[in-house]
Amino acid sequence: MKKMFSLFLCVVILSGCFAYAESAESLIITDMIGREVEIFPGKYERVVCIGAGALRMYSYVGDISLLCGVEDIDNETLEARPKMFDAVARPYVLAYGDVFSSLPSCGVGGPNAQTAEAEKILSCAPDIIISEYEDAEKANALQEQTGVPVITLKTGPDGVFSEAFVQSMRLLGKVFDRSDRAEKLIYFVDGERAEISSRTAGVSETDRPLVYICGLGNWGTTDHLTTAPNYISFDIANVQNVCAGITGKGVVPIEEEKFIELGESMDIMIIDAAAVKNIRPMYAEDKTIFDTCKAYQNGEVYLQLAYNAYYTNFEIALINTWFTAKTVYPELFADIDMTEKTDEVTEMFLGKPLADRIFACQASFGGFQKINTDTFFEQ
Numbered sequence: 001m002k003k004m005f006s007l008f009l010c011v012v013i014l015s016g017c018f019a020y021a022e023s024a025e026s027l028i029i030t031d032m033i034g035r036e037v038e039i040f041p042g043k044y045e046r047v048v049c050i051g052a053g054a055l056r057m058y059s060y061v062g063d064i065s066l067l068c069g070v071e072d073i074d075n076e077t078l079e080a081r082p083k084m085f086d087a088v089a090r091p092y093v094l095a096y097g098d099v100f101s102s103l104p105s106c107g108v109g110g111p112n113a114q115t116a117e118a119e120k121i122l123s124c125a126p127d128i129i130i131s132e133y134e135d136a137e138k139a140n141a142l143q144e145q146t147g148v149p150v151i152t153l154k155t156g157p158d159g160v161f162s163e164a165f166v167q168s169m170r171l172l173g174k175v176f177d178r179s180d181r182a183e184k185l186i187y188f189v190d191g192e193r194a195e196i197s198s199r200t201a202g203v204s205e206t207d208r209p210l211v212y213i214c215g216l217g218n219w220g221t222t223d224h225l226t227t228a229p230n231y232i233s234f235d236i237a238n239v240q241n242v243c244a245g246i247t248g249k250g251v252v253p254i255e256e257e258k259f260i261e262l263g264e265s266m267d268i269m270i271i272d273a274a275a276v277k278n279i280r281p282m283y284a285e286d287k288t289i290f291d292t293c294k295a296y297q298n299g300e301v302y303l304q305l306a307y308n309a310y311y312t313n314f315e316i317a318l319i320n321t322w323f324t325a326k327t328v329y330p331e332l333f334a335d336i337d338m339t340e341k342t343d344e345v346t347e348m349f350l351g352k353p354l355a356d357r358i359f360a361c362q363a364s365f366g367g368f369q370k371i372n373t374d375t376f377f378e379q
Contacts, residue, residue, distance in 0.1 A: 029175070032154035032168055033136050039149055042177025044128040048106040050116050051132030053311030055100075057153055058130050059092040060314070060349050061172040061182050069124030070100045071109025073310060077101040082110030087362035088274060088309035091316065094357045095350040110310065118145045128175070132311070151175055157250050158232040159307075160189060160314040188348045192318060193236055196325050199332050200238040208240040209267035209328055212295065215275025216251045217308030223278040224271065224289070226253050233317070237325035242266050256289075263293035267300060268328060271371070273363055274306035283377040290373070301371040302327050306363050315349040316358070323368050338368045 026038050046068040049055035055074055058067075072081035074090075076097055093100065106124045107117035116133055121142075129150045131139060136152075143150040153171065156162030166186050173182030213231050214224045229246040233239075242262050246252065254262075271279070283289060290296035304323050307316040319342050326333035343353035359367030 027174075029151075029171065031139075031152045032164065032171060033134050033139065033152045035136050035139060035150075035152065037143070037149050037151060039128075039151070039175050041174060044176065046124070046126045047128055047130060048121055048124050048126040049130040049132075050107055050109070050121070052109075052111065053155065054130050054132040054153060056090070056092045056311065056313070057132075057155075057168055058172060059096060060185060061169055061178055062130075062176050063178075064096050064099050066176075067099065067103055068126055069106035069121070070103045071107050072105050073109035074100050075103070075105070082108065082112065084110070085309040088306045089313070089316065089358040089361040089364055090309050091313060091346055091350055091354050091358060094354050095346070095352045116142050118142060122146055130172070155312065155314075159312045160317045161193060161232050161236065165314065185348065189318060192322075192345075196237050196321060200325060200329055203238055203329065203332075205240065208238065210242040210265050211239050211268045211270065211324075211328055212242045212262060212266045213270050213272070213324075215272035215279070217272065217274050217306065222251070222253075222272075223275050223282060224269075225256060225259055226251055226275070228252065233321040233324045236321055237328065239324060239328050260292045263290075263295070266293055266295045267298075269293065269295040269301045270324060270327065271301065271303055272306055273303050273365055274308065276303075276365065276377075277363070280377050296373055299370075299373055301373055301376075303365060303369050303371055305358065305368065315345050319345050342367075 026040050028036055028038055030036055045066060047058065047062065047066045048069045049058045050071060055070060072078050073085070074093055075081065076086070076093065104124055106121045107113065114133070116131070116138065121129065126146070127148050129142065129146065129148060131142070131150055131152045133139065134152060134154055139150045139152050151171065153168040154164050155168060156164035159165065169182040169186055170179070173179035211234065212227065213234070214227050215222050216226060216228055227243050227246070228251050229241060229243040229248055231241060234241045242265060246254065295301055304320045305316050307313045307320055322336060322341050323338055326336050326338070339355045342355035342358060346352060346354040358364060
């Protein structure tokens with residue numbers, strides 16, 4: 001019966017594709033992993049998104065009402081589903097969770113389910129699939145199984161500031177005939193980046209504090225011994241990275257001895273909120289772990305929003321960059337209120353002001369803040 005049902009769905013979907021061929025002009029596009037796919041721009045009415053970040057990126061550009069299924073991880077009304085990100089703010093779920101909860105499952109999703117579930121996808125009867133499974137062979141196989149286009153997105157290590165993010169937004173705009181929306185978002189991000197950089201460009205290198213970023217998520221939560229020697233937000237805000245001399249790209253772990261060494265010259269420490277749950281038990285076991293850290297002893301420790309939760313929250317990564325700049329150069333950003341900036345950014349990305357709901361999430365700890373180093377990790 002399952003095979004007959006799947007065959008029936010394939011026939012229905014393929015019939016729809018043939019209808020497109022008769023009523024609209026097709027276009028051959030190249031997706032983000034180099035696959036050429038025939039599409040009918042703006043003619044799709046039933047969409048599913050699979051893989052880490054796909055639904056989030058679609059939510060920035062696409063029409064939410066076209067979704068015909070979601071992964072279980074994004075349906076917070078389900079009891080049996082991956083829950084590892086529930087405490088962390090995922091703005092696209094905050095914005096559209098009511099819609100997601102009304103849709104059938106197109107797969108489990110989550111970091112422990114790294115294979116597209118063709119049968120569940122077929123049961124949703126989509127006419128297009130937006131994917132973040134960056135495997136051309138598997139994408140081709142899924143396209144053959146379902147009989148509908150599979151469009152794969154991708155972003156680079158610089159997240160919201162990556163050229164791959166720009167290309168993915170433009171690809172979605174082209175597929176769904178929403179290029180104006182995609183370009184508006186790209187223009188906004190470019191403008192935010194330029195303003196942050198221009199405000200700080202005049203600060204001489206000798207006047208730039210040495211700043212440490214830690215706790216950045218990397219397929220799971222980390223702690224104060226995980227950092228980024230080439231952190232893009234620091235580059236944009238003209239911030240001097242105390243880890244600039246460390247070898248490695250992306251998120252990298254360092255030894256405790258290296259942290260102690262860096263701590264001697266560390267003016268400011270910024271902790272990603274996702275790491276707090278790991279740092280607190282470490283601190284409870286050994287309250288001396290920050291004793292050699294100048295920033296900690298001087299009370300110059302700050303908390304940014306957790307921005308990795310089922311891949312990157314791109315809007316939060318942008319908001320964090322504003323917070324970094326304001327933290328390091330408070331006099332240059334005295335006019336920036338982080339609640340107002342958060343609302344401004346989420347309205348652009350998702351059409352809704354979400355600051356209060358983001359800050360209320362368990363792993364946000366109330367939002368952006370200067371940490372009270374006497375009490376924060378005692379809780």
